[in-house]
Amino acid sequence: MLPVSVFVADVLRTLADQVRVGDNLLDIDAEAHRMIREAGATSCYLDYHPRFGAYPFGRVMCTSVNETVLHGRPYDRTLEDGDLLSLDFAVELEGWVADSALSVIVGAPDPQDAALIEDVRTVMWAGIAAVRDGATTGDIGHAVQAAAHAAGYTINREFGGHGVGRSMHEAPFIPNQGTPGGGPTVHAGMVITVEPFLMHTTNAVHITDRDGWSVVSEDGSRGAHAEHTLYVTDGEPIVLTAREGEELGAGVRARR
Known part of the structure; x- marks a missing residue:
């Protein structure tokens, strides 16, 4: 059976390649659910109910x-020409969890x-390149923040990456901003995610009343999201959810 990280990467690549104008968000979720069942995996989202969610999520992907x-909680919405779509997906397979996200037009x-979309990927790779045995979460967050600022963006501090392994969200929180040397230390053998998101003209968000889940930009500007699960080493981090054919950032390597 495929390792969970490869499965997550393959599902995201397949859905991103297949999505077309006229597709319904509920159908995309249903296709992801079908692939989960065929793989014998378990969604991390169906029963997920954190403090900021109005109720259990009830879908298998964002x-x-x-x-x-x-x-974004899938609902009866048909995709239109030019829509910017972000897909976020996490499952458990054989006792292990992986989590990844991408954005497409x-x-x-x-x-x-x-x-x-290119900028948020660049920012993500900057954060991933800062991950080493002995680095702090502040080091990683600072790298994300610096790359975002260099590209002309402000950065939201409310959401970020996280530890992952046996469950979807584990310690430590991996912020998208930080002070070098600040925060907990990451060590070789840990599995974490780096997860920036950027919006055109703001860093402020709120949760919409439509479903009590979807996080919306404060000024209505569009956003893009990127995330990978990676393994911490004493050298280059290993990107576990790297997708086939994906161009990697400098200073990282993939396990496929």
Whole structure:
């Protein structure tokens, strides 16, 4: 059976390649659910009910469209030409969990949205490259923040990466901003995620009343999201959820 990290990467790659104008968010979720069942995996989202969620999530992946930037709960919405779609997916397989996210443009891309997607990937790779045995969460957050600022963005501090392994969210929290040397230390053998998101013109968000889950940009600007699960070593971090054909950032390696 495929390792969980490879399964998560393959599902995201497949869905990103298949999504088209006219697809419904509920159908995308249903397809992900089908692949989960066929693999004998378990969704981390169905029963997920953190303090900020209005009720258990009840879907198997996050589908965030345009101004919905995180935790988009799939609903009866048809994708339109030019929509910016972020897919976030986490499952448990054989006792282990992996978590990853990507953003794509449906149909004809707007150049500004395409640049936003590339920028959030660059910011993610900067954070991942800072991960080493003995680094702190502040080191990682500072790398994310510095890359975002260099690209002209402000950074939201409310959400970020996290430890992962036996469950979807474990310690430590991996912030998207930080002070070098600050925060807990990460050690070789740990598995964590780095998870930035960027919005065109703001860093402020709120949870929409539509479903009590979806995180929306305060000014309505679009957002893009990127996340990988990685293994901490005393050298280059190993990106466990790297997708086939994906271009990796400098100073990292993939296990496929």
